[in-house]
Amino acid sequence: MNTISSVYLKNVKIYKDKPLFWYKNNSEWNSITWNKSRDILLKVIHGLDLIGIKKNDKLSIIDENSYKWCISDLAVNMLGAITVPGYTTSNEEELKHLILHSDTSVIFTNFVICSKILTFIKKIKKIKFIILLDNSNKELFVCKSFKILTFDELIEMGSKSNLNKTIENYVDDIKADDLACIIYTSGTSNLPKGVMLSHNSIISNINGAKELLKDIKVKNHRFLSILPLSHAYEHTAGFLLPLCIGGEIYFNENRDQLTNDLLTVNPTLMIAVPRLYEVLHKRIISQISVQNKISQKLFFKALDLGIKKFNNNLNFIEKIIDLFLTFSVRKKIKYRFGGKLETFISGGAALNEHVGLFFNALGIKILQGYGQTECGPIISTNPITNIKLKTVGPPIKGLEVKLSKENEILVKGNSVMKGYWKNQKATDSTIINNWLHTGDIGLIDKDNYIQVTGRKNEMIVNSGGENISPVPIENLLMSSKEIDQVLIYGQNRPFLIAIIVPSDLPLKGTNNEKVILRKLLKDVINETNTMLSQKNKVRKFLIADDGFNFANGQMTPTLKLKRQKITDFYYKEIEKLY
Helix, strand or coil: CHHHHHHHHHHHHHHHHCEEEEEECEEEEEEEEEEHHHHHHCCCHHHHHHHCCCCCEEEEECCCCHHHHEEEEEHHHHHEEEEECCCCCCHHHHHHHHHHHHHHEEEEEEHHHHHHHHHHCCCCCCEEEEECCCCCCCCCCCCCCCCEEEEHHHHHHHHHHCCCEEEHHCCCCCCCEEEEEEEEEECCCCCCEEEEHHHHHHHHHHHHHHHHHHCCCCCCCCCECCCCCCCCCHHHHHHHHHHCCEEEECCCCCHHHHHHHHHHHHCCEEEEEEEEHHHHHHHHHHHHCCCHHHHHHHHHHHHHHHHHCCCCCCCHHHHHHHHHHHHHHHHHHHHHHCCCEEEEECCCCCCCHHHHHHHHCCCCEEEEEEEEHCCCCCEEEEEEEECCCCCCCCCCEEEEEEEEEEEEEEECCHHHHHHHHECCHHHHHEEEEEEEEEEEEECCCCCEEEEEEEEEHEEEEECCCCEEEEHHHHHHCCCCEEEEEEEEEECCCCCCCEEEEECCCCCCCHHEEEEEEEEHHHHHHHHHHHCCHHHCCCCEEEEECCCCCCCCCCCCCCCCEEEHHHHHCCCCHHHHHH
């Protein structure tokens, strides 16, 4: 059972008419059962077989999350072909690199993306088909070099085919070591690299993650999918993990509807990046600030005692008060997330410790994990029974982790990638003697919990030759309600400066507003500096013209800062500070 295809087929026989996928139609949730998904899947496989898809062909999926995305992915894998996921938020150049570099021949996409990429893909001879998952009007696209089909047309072709092969016939030809996907890294500095993950790599990764779920006593897991499926984290943990454990997957179609979806879906697990939890944290604080004094007092008392409880510091009287607050305050907070949420799982970047403590104190557990696309992607996660907020937990089952002499985190196990697509040089410098060199600097405590302290290529070396990790400083500053985003800079400089995006305050206002804003931010920095060593103190700052986001090219689609892009953009202002 070391292929995605074989695990899926085994579970179809077990779960039959139980819902697998949930999607919205006219604002109402509709389900697709395991048996129904199998029927659709066979038609898609036959359709792809008819248009000539062979083993090891590369098919890109560049679309929003949906059951069609998942079924397309499964169909590609069952034909022995290879999925190449792409982000809908990528610009034309990024999509061009992904399609050309991966040798893609078929693209599953939608009307908007097709409009964006049509001009350049007309010149790519390898492209044979575009399949519109949104069933948009293909007649709006004129192209002689390849054919355009809608998803419904592909299904119709498959249903009318004379192919007598069953899904089992296709799956029998898939081997554990076969490539399942090539997932491109988000590329914070260099061009994205294509990570080659086999069926065995992904299934091994899921088997390790399943061990963590044993301590979460839920019979039927509900997952609310909000991260892009093109992200290795969501692809494995938000799609294939539920598939392997018989869970149900609900697709959030609009971030603005997230609060409503939480209430209607009642998810048991939710997987997201730290940025979302930071936003939720500030939203809750903002909502509390407009409530009456009694409600505010109860909330902050619950928060205070929750922190003491997390640290095992409650006395007998406080335990009684805390129990009362669990029913009067925490229960209401938990209801905002559907009422059945067992835990948040955070990954993709470092979780702000203050944010993690905030949610745990309010009875919403956050399990911070750590991973890389190159490792399937999960490397470690905090267990729900013993959370250490400063760490990313112990390695999952099946992985071995150690530190190099330079304290770089090294990982070995079946989850590790086969290498980078068409980049042997990068592969050889990343996997040495079967150990994946993550590029992250860290510590490992006596309980085998990993603490990530910085990234090799993000470490700041000041003019005095001292090494400084910017992320812990940034997280401290962002724990303030006045700061939404921040970047710390100081490479080869005598001191650190900060580029700050303020929270809920106008980036452009009157001179008086700007003076007040600068005073607020200066106070935050001064207070933060009292918690920092001399070399880590922030001496000066500038206020950003706009937020860091993927639209302006200053963040990756996975919401990581493109540090060089940001510092290049503010080069003149930075020079003035020095």
